[in-house]
Amino acid sequence: MGKNDDFIALGCDHAAYEMKELVKEWLSLHKYNVQDFGCNSAESVDYPDIIHPLAAAVDNGSYKRAIILCGSGIGVSIVANKYPNVRAALCCDVERAKLSRMHNDANILALAGRFLNKETVFEMLEVFLNTNFEGGRHQRRVEKIRIAD
Numbered sequence: 001m002g003k004n005d006d007f008i009a010l011g012c013d014h015a016a017y018e019m020k021e022l023v024k025e026w027l028s029l030h031k032y033n034v035q036d037f038g039c040n041s042a043e044s045v046d047y048p049d050i051i052h053p054l055a056a057a058v059d060n061g062s063y064k065r066a067i068i069l070c071g072s073g074i075g076v077s078i079v080a081n082k083y084p085n086v087r088a089a090l091c092c093d094v095e096r097a098k099l100s101r102m103h104n105d106a107n108i109l110a111l112a113g114r115f116l117n118k119e120t121v122f123e124m125l126e127v128f129l130n131t132n133f134e135g136g137r138h139q140r141r142v143e144k145i146r147i148a149d
Contacts (some may be wrong), residue, residue, distance in 0.1 A: 008129075009063040011037035011054040013047035015071030016113025019121065023067055023111075026122050032129075035063065051079040058107055059083035065129065066108040073112035080108050084146055092116070097124040101131035103138045 008027055012020035027034050037054040039045045047070050058066050068076040073090045080088035088108035089100035100106035109128045
């Protein structure tokens with residue numbers, strides 16, 4: 001798996017399974033290659049079991065971008081942000097999805113499957129996947145996010 005922008009990692013827990021399936025369909029319709037890390041039904045799962053492998057794949061550069069979902073988006077974003085090269089942004093609207101890319105160079109979009117409608121999610125995907133990092137003063141700040149080795 002290369003670092004191609006067209007490859008998107010995708011993962012969720014049971015609470016966001018239905019929304020993940022809509023996201024997967026949207027991504028496919030927009031010509032993205034999706035690697036679905038699960039889950040694969042609405043049957044209860046533990047979100048760390050899905051998000052750790054996904055975040056590790058972003059951390060090691062196998063994927064440049066990912067979309068993760070759970071009921072609130074909180075749990076999945078906490079897990080993903082354990083990895084040093086991951087900047088997962090829990091976004092609840094289009095403007096924050098845009099700013100997460102422009103100012104924070106977020107590489108994972110975390111979404112709340114229970115609180116967002118599909119139209120808003122689709123708008124957020126469009127903005128997140130097509131907004132560039134501004135760099136400049138924001139680059140310095142992003143570099144300070146990592147814990148010193």
